[in-house]
Amino acid sequence: MKDKKPLSPSTSIIISSDNRSVFISPVQRSDSGEYQCTYSNPVSSETVNLSLIISYGPDDVSIKGEDVVDLGEVNYADVSHFQKSSGERVNLGNSDTATQYAEIRHGGKSKAPPPPYGSQVNI
Structure with a gap:
């Protein structure tokens, strides 16, 4: 789950056939958020919460002057x-x-x- 919604495969999100791994490529700003992973076996289950923070530089930077x-x-x-x-x-x-x-x-x-x-x- 991502941000309390089911995570679905897409062109940039690949979920392995055994549901054990999630691959995100290329990573985008919109991939930031709260992820939740639940794993289980016949005896028990566990849920883990993960925060993914994507750091990006500034957009639309302009440099003025002759040496551009x-x-x-x-x-x-x-x-x-x-x-x-x-x-x-x-x-x-x-x-x-x-x-x-x-x-x-x-x-x-x-x-x-x-x-x-x-x-x-x-x-």
């Missing part, structure tokens, strides 16, 4: 000013699932140009 990134380009971000300690996680993202990021690791200050998408550089 064209669609299809790779986006780069210097995240060093976000990190408070070595190894801390930094999340990048927006509501456009096609956005791509390259990973750059700076060990010191560098003026090297960004590497191609999908590469990892230690400077």
